[in-house]
Amino acid sequence: MPRLSQLVDQLPQMAHPRLAAPGIGVWLVWEGQLSTIVGQIFNDFGGFLQAEEDHQSLWFFFGDESIKALGRLSGFARVNRLPLLIQLFPASLLIGYKFERSFTCAEEFLNQEANPPQDLEMLVHPAFEALVRPLPGMNLKPAPPVPGLSATQYGQLTADIALAQDSPLGWYFMLRPLGDPLDKNSAEGWRSIFSELQSLLERIAAKYISNEGYLIFGVDNVRSFRNVVRELLTLEENIRSAESGRKYWPCVMACTLKLGQHLNKDLPRRINLDWADISPDYPHMSFRSALYLGPGFRVNDVRRTSSTPSIDDWCSISLVEEDGEPDIQDEVPFKPPANLLAGSLAPCFYCGLASHEPMDCPSKTLQEADPGVWDRLGLIDMAKLEEAGMGINQLIASEGPGALRGLLDAQDERETIVRGIFEIGYFNQLRCVDRIWRSTGKELPGGLDTLNAPTDGVYLWDALNLAKTGDHENFEQEITANLAAYGRGFQPRSVQGFVAMEQADWSRAGYFWQEAGRSAYTPLQRGWLYFLEARGFEVQGDYFAAAGLYRQARSECPRWLEPGYRLGVCLVKQGFTDRGMNEIADLLRLEPNIFNRVLIDPELERGRIHILSALKTPWSEAKAARDEKLDAVKCLPDYLKSWFREDHPFLQEGIRHAEELGGMCAISNYVCFICVVRQYEALQLDLRKAVEQATKALGKTLDSLHEELKAIHHEAAWFPFGKLLREFNKDYNSCAAKLNWMRTASMQVAANFRKSQDYVEEIESTITLLKARLVTLRIVRDSTLFVLLLGKSFMWLELVGMVLSLIAVPGIIFLSQKFGQAWIGDMLSSQKWQVQKGLIIIVSIVAMGLASVKTALTFEKKRAELFKEGEAREAKAAGGKGKGAAKSAPAKGSSKALPPSKGEAKGGKKK
Structure with missing residues (x-):
């Protein structure tokens, strides 16, 4: 059932x-x-x-x-x-x-x-x-x-079937172009749109009237209502497209239920709608009317007069696909919290919200600037921002606008959104005044980084504190008492302007800021005062005057982005969203955080749909650029490890940075998109610099190792017993081969660079071992050479001594007989062999002694001469072989090629 x-x-x-x-x-x-x-x-x-x-x-x-x-x-x-x-x-x-x-x-x-x-x-x-x-x-x-x-x-x-029942539903449409009707561009743009609208009205056979710039017509049923809304949105989209070739001009549109009213020229004044505050190019209607449209349309919030919603509140309509998928006007997936933007008051001078007077603005409880809020906002996924916005909506709906002060201490995404809204107006808030007064810089925004100490100058701190607390009566007494002393400075007039503004005395506020500007002596101070005066005109709705003063502020401080941003906001408030977004787009190229600022700015509500659509292009481009880097970022830690050893300082920092990039890749936020691309490229640049520096250091290390190996080769080559050097030669040849490979290998290849780091460590340890072995080899080599030199000297001395001894015995015999000492001759004759043996022993002892002394005195010199002769022969032989050879390619390393050791005992070739 x-x-x-x-x-x-x-x-x-x-x-x-x-x-x-x-x-x-x-x-x-x-x-x-x-x-x-x-x-x-x-x-x-x-x-x-x-x-x-x-x-x-x-x-x-x-x-x-x-x-x-x-x-x-x-x-x-x-x-x-x-x-x-x-x-x-x-x-x-x-x-x-x-x-x-x-x-x-x-x-x-x-x-x-x-x-x-x-x-x-x-x-x-x-x-x-x-x-x-x-x-x-x-x-x-x-x-x-x-x-x-x-x-x-x-x-x-x-x-009673005799009485036919007709649908009571019907709507009146009202359209009006923006700007001055006498303006040439406005007239041409409206003429193009009006001709299209006439064709539409003829097709649906609708009566219309045109009066004071308004085009008014009606439809009598739900089906016609849906068709007309779709036709209007499609027409607007076609005219705005670059391919149409038609003149575009923004136009505001509204429709209201008939409810017994008749078609007449007074309809635009009878409806409860501020024509100067609705977004152009999109029909505005009540939520009740929007529900009759059914699928294929999307309902968009507009600022309401109160935070208590009703079915008769105003909204705007845009197109979606029939299946409810992405909009024809593709947009950034975020909407600011509607209840936060609600309010019946004029926009607050300090923050732009319409729910409170400037005197009660929560921003007055804030102390210092918080530029880090934009970095925090840039690290929040859009889905979480949307969820936080819904949380703000619910909290304000239950507690009212007073919940804003509590949200500043929420410690979550809601606090970030609210604090970001208040941070937008930092330069037109009282918490900025003391930094402007103390600044020693010449231009904004950099001038706020150099400040005098609070006690270094004559400032009206008491008066400023009274202004912050809203104690206007005591403020006037304090400022009057000090004007005689400080009247010539810009400080008193600047803070007087804030107090006059809070009292809604705009003419006095503008006068005070103009007077302060005449006393200002730096572009920083003049630019800021122009900015305050422009903000006053903006809040009053005089956007033309505000735009002119914002341009003056920008001319005083060309690097300051705030005047350009406010100029774009003024154009959006006037309804010229495309022109306003062009101003903001120029700033977006310089500062990515402008993107999130635009998303949460409460004063851009009039052009919200156009803005979200316009931001989709940089969003898509940034996302596509980020997507190109996704695979590379995922592999970045392994890629860095392929370049450096685990203990390398750059590797530790690089892996930490790569992990941060990996986390940012998972966040759907424009700032993250830009940061991933820029930081990835910056990390690649740092990697190249680190590799270049390491390559230079490696080249010096290779030169040092080459010299050490060359010295080892030089010393070991003179070892006389080559067959005993097999293990030594094996280690030496390994080092020489690795050095020669590093000399020819490209260090711009990760595998080669990483392998070279391992090779350097291996070579250094092997050289340490070779040096230890070389001590023993040097002892054996020098001992052998010393023995050879000693033997040579001994042989010559022994030979000379023996010849002399052979001559000496007969000579003594002959002389003794000649000089009458025959007994000596007889004695020597009878024992000549024994004497001869004794002489030989004496000669040998003397020869050995003299040979030892001579060898000890001439050993170093002889050894150096031998090494020098050997090197000269090698150099001559190498030069002869290389005369007909082609020149080799330039070395990629800094060390020259090392010859392999063959264990030749050069010292043994020359006795």
Whole structure:
């Protein structure tokens, strides 16, 4: 059996709806196949289908349109069998923060169940008797109880078919071009749009009037209403496109329910709409009218007069695809919190919100500037920002605008959004005054970084504190008492301007800031005072005067972005969103944080739809650039490790930076997109610099290692026992091969660079080992050379001594006989061999002694001469071989090639 709760359960559940609109719930129960005429009639009379399944459906109507729809349906049932039960009961339509719809009613109705009747039965709740009574031809009579329905005494609705029931719905459209109608560009642009509109009005056969720049016409049913809204949006989109070749001019559009009004020239003044504050190019209407449009349209918030929403609040309409997918006007996925922007006051001078007076602005509780809020905002995903905006909406809806002060201490995304809104107006807030007074710089914004100490100058701190607390009476006394001493400075007049502004005395505020500007002596001070005066005109709505002063402020401080940004905001407030976005786009190229600033700026609400659409282009470009780097960023840690060893300082810092980039890649935010691309490129540049520096250091290291190996080769080459140097030669040749490879390998290849770092460590350790072994080799080599030199000297001395001894014995014998000493001769003759042996022993001892002394004295010199002769022969041999050889390619390393060691004992070749 059909049950009403089965339909309600299909709808989304809303614990905290944006608004609830009371009306009439219509429950249909039927048997077999329901005629499509039923749905057509309900749609034409403004019904909203909530849910439908086999043999039952649920509709919602705002008022007596439902009674008239049943009157039309009863006429159809007179000639067509219609087994249908229709029940009307009190219900409410729920609308969520994303304009999703739901339905609620009393529990007694949810528990109802009913079987389909044999004929048309229309049961009306007694609460709607007052709606039926005034309608001609419509009557209620007591209805018999229906099993399964609530116990209420329903009335049976009857209708006189002789009296036709027509849909009461109808709308008036009003269009007006922006700017001066006498302006040439405005006239040409409006003429192009008006000719297209005339063709549309002729197609739908609508009557229209043109008066005082307004074009006013009406439509009489829901279907025509939908078609006209779609035609207007499509026409505007076609004219704005660059391919159209037609003149574009912004135009504001509004439509309102007829509700018994007649087509006349006073309609624009009768509706509760500020024409100077609505966004151009998009139709504005009540939420009630927007709901009649159905699928294919998107409802956009506009600033409301209060934070308590109602079904008659104003909204704007844009197109979406029929399946509800992306907008034709593709936009950035973020909307500022509507309740935060709500308010009936003029925009606050300090923050731009319309919910409070400047004297009560929460920004006055803030102390110093917080430029880091933009970095924090840039690291928040758009989905989280959207969620935080909904949280702000709910909090302000429950607690009112006073919740703003509490949000400043929320320590979450909500606090970041609210603090960012207050940070936008930093330069026109009282907390900026003391920094301007103390600044020793010449130009904004850099001049605020160089400040005098608070005690270094004569400042009116007491007067400034009184202004911050809103104590205007004591402020006037304090400032009057000090004007005689400080009257010639710009400080008193500047703070007097703020107080006059809070008192809504704009003429005095402008006078004080002009007087302060005449006393200012730096471009920083003059530019800031021009900025304050321009802000005053902007808040008053004189955007032309404000724009001129913002340009003067920008000419005083060309590097200061604030005047250019406010100039763009003024153009958007005037309705010229495209021109305003051109100004802001120039700043966006210089400062990516401008993107998020535009998203949350409460004073850009008039052009919000155009702005979100315009921001989609830089958003898409930045996202595409980020996406190109995604794979590279993911592989960045491994890529860095392929260049450097684990203990390299650049690697540790680079991996940390790469991990930060990886985290930023997961955040959907324009600032993150830009930061990922820029920081990735910066990291690549740092990597190249680090590699270049390491390559230079490596070259010096290779030169040092080459010299050390060359010295080892030089020393070891003279070792006389080459076969004993197998292990030594193996280590040496390994080092020489690695050095020669590093000399020819490109250090711009990660694998080569990384391998070279390992090779350097291996070579250094091997050289240390070779040096230790070389000590032993040098001892053996020098000992062998010393023995050889000693032996050579001994042999020569021994030979000379033996010759002399052989000559000496006969000579002594001969001389002794000649000089009469025959006994000596006889004695030597008889023992000449014994004497000869003794002489040989003596000669050998003396020769060995002399040879040792001579070798010890000449060893170093002889060794150096031998090495020098060997090097000369090698150089001569190498020069002879290289005369006919081609020149080799330039070395990529700094060390020369080292020859392999063959263990030749050069020292053994020359005795």
